[in-house]
Amino acid sequence: MRTRWSAAAVAGLLLVAGAGCSGDGGDGSRDGRITLRFQSLAWQKESVDVNKELVREWNAAHPKVRVEYVQGSWDSVHDQLLTSFEGGEAPDVVHDASDDLADFAYGGYLADLRGLLSERLRSDIPERSWETTTFGDGVYGVPFLQEPRVLIANAEWLEESGVRIPTPREPWSWSEFRAVTAELADGDGKYGVAWPLKEPVSATLNLSLSAGGRLFHRGDDGKVRIRFEEGDAVVPRTIRDQVNADASAPDSTLGSGGSDTLPGFFGGKYAMVPLGFSYRQQIVQQAPKGFRWRVLPAPAGADGLAQGVSPQTLSVAQDSPHKEEAAAFIDFLLRPRNMVRLALGDWMLPTGTRGAVRAGVSRVEGQGGDAGAPGVLQRGDRTERAQATPDDGRKPGPEPLPEVTVRWAGGASSSAGPLWPVAQFPAPLKSRGYRPDERQGRSPVFQGRGELRDQPPPGRTRKATAGQLG
Amino acid sequence: MRTSRRARAGQYAALLAYLVFLAFPFLWLVSTAFKPPRELASLHPTWLPRDPTLDNFRQAFDEQPLLRAAANSLVAAVGAALIAVLIATPMAYVMARHRTRLAKAATGWVVVSQAFPFVLVIIPLFLVLKNLRLIDSVGGLVMVYVVWALPFALWMLVGYVRAVPAELEEAAAVDGAGRLRTLVSIIAPLLAPGIVATGLFAFISAWNEFFFALVLLKTPEKQTLPVVLTHFLGAEGVADLGPLAAAAFLATLPSLVVFALIQKRITGGMLAGAVKS
Structure with a gap:
């Protein structure tokens, strides 16, 4: 009897399993045609539409190399890709962000793109952007979209206050920014700025580059040491003073995400909010009618408008049997006009200026x-x-x-x-903190969600990159 | 002992507060689903949308294949629930009635298996399924859901089986019923509430599951509802809140309907035999 039950259970499982077998385990080659799988993390409708349009355009022009669009998700993308890489089932062309590539590059999951990319694409993108995807001697992704932090400001409030409006050429200094926010605040529930610091490490360290902050210093012995110096203190001190001394920034938003500050911004509680460049889409959709706002450059420090950015990237899986075709597809996606289309779709800025x-x-x-x-x-x-x-x-x-x-x-x-x-922004991306002659030994990495961790393999260092506005 | 009126009122107030606490996220979700973008960013949010709209639902259906994803989820969840119950029922019977070393070991396995996080098993699981050619297949996903739900389902059903008096089986045996006949004709009907509750647990856990579906299904046409819902989410937690709320609201409806239909049977089953009458 027992045997019969077990057999029935196993048979049931196999039945279901058999019914679901896809039978797709090949390398994508069918009838002499090559099929590439392109996993995109685009999520906004405009962006998804542009990506799909570009895939259609490619497929129309390249009947022998067909690209399948696969919709990925930023949520859990690292675990999903890691599993796919380990299982040998990764998409041929992978969309990700540079701060997520280190594990995959060092793990041998991504193809070294040197020699696969056209000279046109190499030269279109500034060297400092390439440094964000360079690990050891290899280049493991093409950085194509980036999102600097900017100040989104209530235009009317600023104009009425009479404060100087900063421009990329003449931005506010951090001290001027503090003085401006103090002037904008009324001490009675209206604040000059609201800092959404849900990811405090990412926000403060990346912005600290403008003030010459570095935090991690490599010694002659190759070891990295943490030193909190004057340049590192500028941004956190400004925020602390705005919250505690000037009351020009509320403490209630310090644990909030960027979107959480928008109701207060629209409601006239905050004159400015420091947000990523792509938040402009939410503002366009959600701002009350007649609400006037503008984008201002983030404050500048001793190093100008430099700030850390983690560009979105396109990579090729090491296991892909069609690396050249995959690289050609990336080259097509990132032709100047197409890159601008992708940037517009994602409300970001192209690297390939x-x-x-x-x-x-x-x-x-x-x-x-x-x-x-x-x-x-x-x-x-x-x-x-x-x-x-x-x-x-x-x-x-x-x-x-x-x-x-x-x-x-x-x-x-x-x-x-x-x-x-364009000639000035974002072209002069510059790398700070980890210079080419410092690519030795273990080096800390800023993760997208504010984690900090060590690079596993010695002798390979990744770059923290700074973008420069104006 | 009689409860005073004041104490009774306090009990009801506490119950009401608890209900509000439980219902708050869902009610907020419903409210959000019907609000236009500008109301979502209002400094003074309201429970009832001031200017209710169906645009979020329209946009959600326009942008994502919600119906197809819901159909995939339904196939995976119903399949997982049925198979889990089919396997767990006889196993639970054996574990409850035959307290051998094997039964004890199985109980230990049930407890230990609950301690494994998804990320720990996903890569080995992926490799096993790949060898079975079950990657990118809803059937493979059903298998994973069954395996994932089985320990807890077993745990639940063992308790139900133990609540059934062994004397009934002895009486059946005296009347000449074999093991299978006893299980099917005597035990199974008495276990119905437990089986329903277990099936419901397996159904809901499969219906809501995200990570396995994300990793194991590659073809967009096979993706399940939780995976498709994440397409309304961008990097660093940015979300298209209105359509996300609308789609999430629709995604919760099947669970609510199933619960509403069978909740009496579940509570009835849980209380059955609790006291001697």
């Missing part, structure tokens, strides 16, 4: 006017609506979507709002 400049992009403009101001792509004397505007055949959404403006060479430059000249 040199290529963009050659392609005619002269400026990437941050939102500077009222919420809902339509975005345009201007090229020469032609003006195109941005692809995210509701005139693309879709039913208009409840809120106007676009506001990033890309100005192509020859187009009239707008005086409204801050302009980010």
Whole structure:
């Protein structure tokens, strides 16, 4: 009897298992055609649409190398990729962020892209961006989108206060920023700034680069030591003084995420919020009608507007049998015009500004006017609506979507709002803290979620990278 | 001992507070699902949307294949629940009635298995499934869910089986019933509430499961609802809150409906035999 029950259970399992067998265990080659799997982490509709459009364009132009779009998720992406790599089932082209690549690069899961990428792509992206994906002697990802921290400001509040409005060329210093926030605060529930410090390590260390902060110092013996020096203290001290001494920043937001500060920002409690560049989309969607806001550069210190960034990356799996084709697909995705399309879709900034400049992009403009101001792509004397505007055949959404403006060479430059000249931003990314001659021994890594940990293998160091505004 | 009116009122107040505490996240989810973006970022949020809209639902369905994902989830959850119950019932019977060393070892395994986090087993599991060619298959996912739910299901059912008097089986044996007949005709009907509760547990744990589905399913058409819901989430916790709430609200409905339909049987089963009448 017992045997019969066991047999029935096993048979049941096998039945279900058999029914679900996919039978797909090949390398993607069918009928002489190559199939590449591209796992994208794009999540906003505009971004997903652009990615899918680009895949369609590739497939139309390359019938022998078909790309399958696989939707990934930022949630648990590291564990998901690690498992796929270990199991030999990873996608051929992997979308991730540079701060997540170290494990995969050192683990041998990613292909070294040197020799696979075109000279055009190599030269389009600044060397300092490449350093974020360089581990040891290899390059394991193509950095293509980046998100600096900026100040999102209530334009009306700032104008009425009469404070100097900073520009990328003349940003606030940290001390000036503190003085401005003190002036904007009224001591009665209205604050000059609200710091969302849910990820305090990431926020303060990355911004500290502007003040010459470094924290990690490599000695002659190759060992890394932590020293908290004057440059490291500037940002945390400013925040502490704003909260405790000036009452120009509330303590209630110190544990909040960026989105959590927006109700207070829209409600007139906070004059400014330091947020990532892509938060502009949420602001466009959620800002009350008539609410005027603008993007300001983060305060500058001894090292100007430098700050740490972790670009989004595209990599090729080491196990992929079609590395050259995968690299060619990446090259296609990151042609200057396509990279700008991806950046617009994700509300971020492209790293490949040199290529963009050659392609005619002269400026990437941050939102500077009222919420809902339509975005345009201007090229020469032609003006195109941005692809995210509701005139693309879709039913208009409840809120106007676009506001990033890309100005192509020859187009009239707008005086409204801050302009980010491509020649200066974000091209002069610069690496700080870990210079090429310091790529020895163990080196600390800033993780995206504010963790800090050591690099496992000696002799390989990754870069903390600073982007420079203006 | 009689309870005074004041004490009784206090009990009801405490119960109400507990209910509010339990219901708060769900009610907030429902409220959020019907709010337009501007209300979501309001400094003074309200329970009832001031300007209720179905746009979040429209956007959620436009942007993600929710129905297909729900169908995949349903297949995985129902399959896992049925198979887990089918396997766990006879196992629980044996463990409850035959207290051998093997039964004790199995009980130990049940306890120990609850201590393993997902991430510890996922890579070996992935490799095993890959060898069985069960990666990227809903069938493989069902198998994983069954294995994952089995220990706790077994644990639950053993308790139910022990609550059934052994004398009933002896009476059946006297009447000439074999083991299988006893199990099917005598024990199973008495275990019905327990089986339903166990099946429900397996169903809900499979319906809500995210990580295995994320790792094991590659084809977008096979993804389950929890995985698709994460497509409304961006990096560093940024979320498309309205559509996410709308989709999450819809995702909770099957669990609520199943609970509503069978909750009487569950509580009835739990209380059955608690006291001698």
